[in-house]
Amino acid sequence: MTADLASAAGTLELAPALSRPDLLAEPVTAALKALPDDVAASCAVAAIDPDLADTAAFCEAYGSPLEASANCVVVAGSRSGEQRFGACVVLATTRADVNGVVRKRLDVRKASFAPMDTAVELTGMAYGGITPFGVPAGWPVLVDAAVVAAPAVVVGSGIRGSKLVVPGSVLGQLPGAESLEGLGR
Template sequence: MHSHEFVQQLDVITADQWGAHLPAHVVEQLPAQGITVFGVTDDASDTAAFSARYGFGLEDCANTIVIRYKKDGGEHYAALVSLGSRRLDVNGAVKAVLGAQRLSFAQRETAVEHSRMEFGGITAFGLPQDWRILVDAAVMERMQIVMGAGVRAAKLLLSPEVLRQWPRCEVAELTLPLSAE
């Protein structure tokens, strides 16, 4: 199945309607070109259910995970974008890239409060300016990826190239294959 056939099956939200469906601070940061926004039902918002319902493989679903870390005596947040088919190497690669002394996954409430997005729908676009946004190198190898859109009721379909051209995106090796222990 080709990607254009996919898009026809999706409940596409046109750019002039983004503001009615997505948080304003997400819409402000979305690149004008190269992104398709589409609606999803809440029960299909989580990655595995979404994958089964819409036919996108886990290797095409990019999750945005919020972490909190300590560095130079201060507390910071970062967002990690990685594929559903890979495992974040949090205490190795991620820690090294951030130069963090300690890090942990942000608690659900904290992630929601700071991102001002719905849990399960957090996306890289629209996050606070002082957050680092790290995208796993494996994401860049895909033809297209699906990401959260700030709410559970929508997703973004885009080429990783859109992320590569986005000034806030830092590409780094952050993950291991799921099979690796």
């Protein structure tokens, strides 16, 4: 693993992500397998205490810098009765501009965070572990430009018992990914 991944990981013991499918939700494993081999090989995973999956607790317990963590949230809005969903990825030091950037991109009158049960059902991932890897096909994956520019970021793995550590640029290469300036505020 690269020095960039190690600095983001803190005290985590990293392993190549695809070598540990037991630490990944099924849609995440499928998404990693669909990436070019060299891109997938740049992604690492580490087991964590599921009770420490929330960003602040995770960073404190594992010595991972808050500025190297990225949060993924599922957003929803509707237009003419059609429900629209997307995933937003921003650095943990910022918040997604849901009613500005996201609302405009989804072309909805009002955008909001999807209810927990809806997000879990649609993604096939655990709440607190949702990641942009493996979100439903056709969803836009809106990634703040600062995340894409980061040498490495810690993101969810689809389950609460592990974290992925990946070059930020990988998130910009996911299906449906769009790098947006000002998404994180």
